[in-house]
Amino acid sequence: MNLRFILSMGWYYGFYSIIRGPSYVIASLSMPMTMLFLVYMLSRGSLISYAIIGGFISMMSTNALSSAGDAAFFRLELKVQDLFVVSSISSTDYMLGIMLSYLVFSIPGIAVYAALSYIYKVLTPLSALALIAVILIMLVSTSSISFILAGMLTHIRNVWGIVSILSIVLSIIPPIFYPYTYLPKYIVYVLALSPATPAAVIMQGLAGLQPLQPIMAVILVAETVAYFMLARKFIRWTEV
Amino acid sequence: MIELQRLTKVYRGGQLALNDVSAKLTKKVTAVIGRNGAGKTTLMRILSTQLLPTSGTATINGFDILRDKGKIRKFLVSVPQEGRPIGMLTPFEHLRIYLTARGMSFSDATEAARKALKELELWEFRDRPADMLSGGMKRKLFVAMAIAAGADYVFLDEPTTGLDPLSRIEVWAAIKELRADVLLTTHYMEEAVELSEEIVFMDGGKIIAQGELNSLLEGFKGMIRVESSSPVDGWMRVGNIYFTYASADEAEAYLKKGFSIKQITLEDLFIRHGVMEIEP
Numbered sequence: 001m002n003l004r005f006i007l008s009m010g011w012y013y014g015f016y017s018i019i020r021g022p023s024y025v026i027a028s029l030s031m032p033m034t035m036l037f038l039v040y041m042l043s044r045g046s047l048i049s050y051a052i053i054g055g056f057i058s059m060m061s062t063n064a065l066s067s068a069g070d071a072a073f074f075r076l077e078l079k080v081q082d083l084f085v086v087s088s089i090s091s092t093d094y095m096l097g098i099m100l101s102y103l104v105f106s107i108p109g110i111a112v113y114a115a116l117s118y119i120y121k122v123l124t125p126l127s128a129l130a131l132i133a134v135i136l137i138m139l140v141s142t143s144s145i146s147f148i149l150a151g152m153l154t155h156i157r158n159v160w161g162i163v164s165i166l167s168i169v170l171s172i173i174p175p176i177f178y179p180y181t182y183l184p185k186y187i188v189y190v191l192a193l194s195p196a197t198p199a200a201v202i203m204q205g206l207a208g209l210q211p212l213q214p215i216m217a218v219i220l221v222a223e224t225v226a227y228f229m230l231a232r233k234f235i236r237w238t239e240v
Numbered sequence: 241m242i243e244l245q246r247l248t249k250v251y252r253g254g255q256l257a258l259n260d261v262s263a264k265l266t267k268k269v270t271a272v273i274g275r276n277g278a279g280k281t282t283l284m285r286i287l288s289t290q291l292l293p294t295s296g297t298a299t300i301n302g303f304d305i306l307r308d309k310g311k312i313r314k315f316l317v318s319v320p321q322e323g324r325p326i327g328m329l330t331p332f333e334h335l336r337i338y339l340t341a342r343g344m345s346f347s348d349a350t351e352a353a354r355k356a357l358k359e360l361e362l363w364e365f366r367d368r369p370a371d372m373l374s375g376g377m378k379r380k381l382f383v384a385m386a387i388a389a390g391a392d393y394v395f396l397d398e399p400t401t402g403l404d405p406l407s408r409i410e411v412w413a414a415i416k417e418l419r420a421d422v423l424l425t426t427h428y429m430e431e432a433v434e435l436s437e438e439i440v441f442m443d444g445g446k447i448i449a450q451g452e453l454n455s456l457l458e459g460f461k462g463m464i465r466v467e468s469s470s471p472v473d474g475w476m477r478v479g480n481i482y483f484t485y486a487s488a489d490e491a492e493a494y495l496k497k498g499f500s501i502k503q504i505t506l507e508d509l510f511i512r513h514g515v516m517e518i519e520p
C-alpha cells in the first residue's frame with residue numbers, strides 16, 4: 001500500500017476541489033437538504049431525527065456515487081488512470097486515493113450535519129462514533145459501486161445519467177429519511193443491496209429511534225468487502 | 241532492450257491493430273512512426289502493460305510484459321497519447337501526486353517536481369489550475385511528469401503534438417538529457433530524425449521497416465522527388481499534388497520544365513508504402 005500517494009491524492013484532489021469548485025459542495029448538499037426540509041415540513045418536525053441522520057447518510061452516499069464521474073473521466077477522457085497504472089501504486093491505492101479525496105470533499109457537508117445533530121440532540125457521543133464508522137465503511141462500499149460502474153462504461157456520456165438514477169435508487173428510496181419499520185421486512189433486505197440501507201438501519205437503532213438490527217452491521221461489512229473486490233476486477237486496471 | 245515476440249492485438253469488435261509483430265529494439269532512443277491507425281499507440285500501451293495483447297508477448301530488459309507487470313511498472317514511465325491533466329489541480333500538484341505514486345517521498349517529489357517544471361519552462365505556471373493552461377502547456381506537463389520520475393524506461397506517445405517550436409525544442413532537450421531509454425511515437429519526421437538512433441516504421445499493424453535514417457532511405461539512394469500541382473500522366477497523386485521519383489541527375493531538366501524538386505525525406509517512406517503500392 002502506498003500511503004503517501006493515497007494521502008496526497010486525497011488531500012490535493014479533495015481539498016482543492018472544495019476551494020476551486022465550491023458550487024459542487026453546495027450541489028452535493030442540496031438534495032439531502034431538500035429532503036431534510038420536506039421531511040421536517042411534512043412530519044411537522046416529528047421526523048427531524050430521521051431526516052438529520054438520513055441526510056448525513058444520503059450526502060455521503062451521493063458524494064461517493066458521484067466519484068463514478070471522476071473515475072470514468074480519468075479513465076476514458078483524461079487517461080490519468082493509464083498514467084497511474086504504470087507506477088508503483090495498485091488499483092487499491094488508486095481507489096483509496098480517490099475515496100479519501102471524496103471524504104475530504106465531504107467535510108463541509110459533514111460539518112453541517114454534525115451541527116444539526118448537535119442542535120437537535122440526535123446523537124449521543126457513542127452513537128456519533130458509530131456514525132463516523134458507518135459513514136467510513138459506507139464510503140468504501142458506495143465508491144466501490146462507482147468504480148464498478150465507471151469500469152463498465154465505454155462512453156463518458158452515460159455516466160451522469162446513470163449516476164443520477166443510481167443516486168435515487170441507492171440514496172433516496174432506501175429507508176434513509178423514514179423509519180425502516182415502515183417497510184415490509186423482505187423489502188428492507190432487498191434494499192440492503194444499497195449500503196445506505198444497513199447504514200440507516202444501524203443508525204436508527206443506535207439513535208434509539210427504532211429497534212436495533214445487529215445483522216445489518218454484518219450485511220454492511222460483508223457487502224463492502226464484496227463491492228470492493230468487484231471494483232478491483234471491474235476497474236480495468238490492465239485493459240483487455 | 242525491448243524484444244517483441246509475435247505480438248498480436250485484436251480489439252473487441254474485431255479490429256486487428258497489431259499483426260504478429262516480432263522485433264528487437266536495442267537503441268537508447270527509438271522513434272515509432274506510421275500513419276494514423278498504424279498501431280503505434282496499441283504497441284506502446286501493450287509494452288507499458290496498460291493493455292493485454294491477444295497473443296504473443298514482449299520483454300523489457302528481460303522482464304515479461306505478461307508475467308512481470310508489477311516490476312515493469314516500477315521502472316517504466318508511459319505518457320498516454322491523449323493524456324490531459326485534471327482541470328482542478330495545478331502542475332505542481334500533479335507532479336507531487338504522480339511522483340508519490342512512483343514511490344518517492346514527499347520531499348523528493350517536491351524537489352524533482354521543481355526541477356522538471358523549471359526544465360520545461362512551466363515553473364511560472366506551477367500554481368495555475370490546469371483548466372487555465374494552454375493545450376501545449378498541458379502536454380508539456382505530462383512530459384514533465386515523465387521526466388521527473390527518474391525511470392529507466394520512458395515511453396512517450398506523441399509528446400510534442402500541439403507544441404510551439406520553442407516548447408518542442410525544450411521537450412527535445414529534456415528527452416536528450418534523460419538517462420533513461422526512450423521509446424516515442426511522432427508524426428514529425430524531423431523529430432524522429434533529431435531524437436532517435438533508430439526509427440521503426442509501422443503500417444497496418446506491422447513493422448514495415450526498422451533502422452537508422454540512412455538505411456531506411458536506402459531504396460531512394462541518388463533520387464529526388466519531382467512534384468507538380470497539375471496532373472501528369474503516369475505520376476502518383478497525394479491530395480492534389482502529382483509527383484514521381486527520378487534520378488538526381490535529372491533534377492535540372494525537371495526544374496527547367498517548371499516542376500519543383502524535393503530532397504528525399506522520411507515522408508517518402510510513407511508515400512512509397514501508402515501510394516506506390518496502390519497507384520503504381
Ligand SMILES: Nc1ncnc2c1ncn2[C@@H]1O[C@H](COP(=O)(O)OP(=O)(O)OP(=O)(O)O)[C@@H](O)[C@H]1O
Nearest residue numbers: 251253255256257275276277278279280281282283
Ligand atoms: N480501444 C479500441 N477499440 C477498438 N479498436 C481500436 C481501439 N484503439 C485503437 N483501435 C484501432 O486499432 C488500430 C490501431 O490504432 P492505434 O491507436 O494503435 O493507431 P496509431 O498508430 O497510434 O494512430 P495515431 O497516429 O492516429 O495515433 C486502428 O485501426 C484503431 O481504429
Ligand SMILES: [Mg+2]
Nearest residue numbers: 280281282321
Ligand atoms: Mg496513436
